[in-house]
Amino acid sequence: MSTAQAIPFIQAQDPAVAELIRGEEQREADGLELIPSENYISKATHEALGSCFTNKYSEGYPGKRYYGGQQYTDKLEQLCIDRACKLFNCKYANVQPHSGAPANIGAYYGILEAGDTILGMDLSHGGHLTHGHPVTHVTKSFNFVRYKMKDPDTGEIDYEALRETALKEKPKLILCGFSAYSRELDYQKFVDIAKEVGAYTMADMAHIAGLIAGGAIKNPFDYGFDIITTTTHKSLRGPRGGMILVRDSEELAKKIDKSIFPGLQGGPHMHAVAARAVAFGEALKPEFKDYCQQILKNAKAMEKVFLDQGVRLLGGGTDNHLLLADVYGSLGVTGQEAENVLDEVGITLNKNSIADEPRTMFDPSGIRFGTPAITTRGFTEADCARVAELMIEAMKNKDDQAVKDRIRAEIKDMAHAHPIPDSFVKAS
């Protein structure tokens, strides 16, 4: 029996879109997904996304809506909030942000005034666009000041410099949590510095939220962080979406709620809230803890191969699900060339700037990759070590078609030997 997502109505009504869905299904089935922010959602989560909740307008919050007919949406959103709070050990959750970027923007506007200073990580050291890249709107409202890693080869943050900058700049918010950073953070140090200068602490856990929920890495709330923002996709393995969590301050939680609606967004996407509730239910199960442990083991297995073969890893290695390799410095292959050759052999990942990038952001020195998606497919440490070997071989032989063909065939065999499990969205 075919396990492909049934799309009979699209097939009948809109063959052009159906063909593209089938194409993407096949691409996902045949190749290996190493983009660290991607994953597969469960069929149960997918059903919720496709449910009738997509028809409903629910501006406001449970018990305080601007439209009638909320007897099910109110219960649904409360269920989603309760599960989020249980997962992350906090008192308040806003589950309405449409994605990670609006979650961050909503949090800033909720707790800060225009002109306030935010102390965030230097973007080339792993921060996200919404942490104050000049191309983003938030830089028109807030003054972003930077801290850095002390040494990109250990990944350690320069906490001394961070403290000095905080004392000088008097930020209202100290921000951590990154898009391309592979090490654990010393959350206590952030909290201590923030206390000294009277700043809020916010951790953008978009990448590692699943690992925190699964108890595999530290939870910033255990160290007294005020706010966590996150995506609900990536390692958390839910639908695309965002969320803002507040540890225990009702006052902060109220400000955040007001900022998301009516400040930033209109009606919540209740079908996406339903899907978040289902995914959070999955993340609360013991199996999810095992999944997170395996993500870490798999990343360590890849780390070993890269280091053994003399490829520099930023941060010196990984404590989480992702690795950032300086392939230009180590192999003479640019990030763009590496992305291209790996795409050719069936491995999807992205080029990425490294700390203090000597090249351009359009063709930087690094590649970023990670293990959440292949771990969902059941890859073990041995499989991941083999994938790492093949990646390095492909990069070293980027102009040798015969080698690339052989690697492509092996990758496809590995992908087919580890199909996306039947309970997840996939092709036949």
Ligand SMILES: Cc1ncc(COP(=O)(O)O)c(C=O)c1O
């Ligand atoms: C750390 C971090 N924050 C925020 C975001 C933004 O999330 P989204 O793409 O869902 O808006 C990302 C996305 O990559 C991220 O890595």
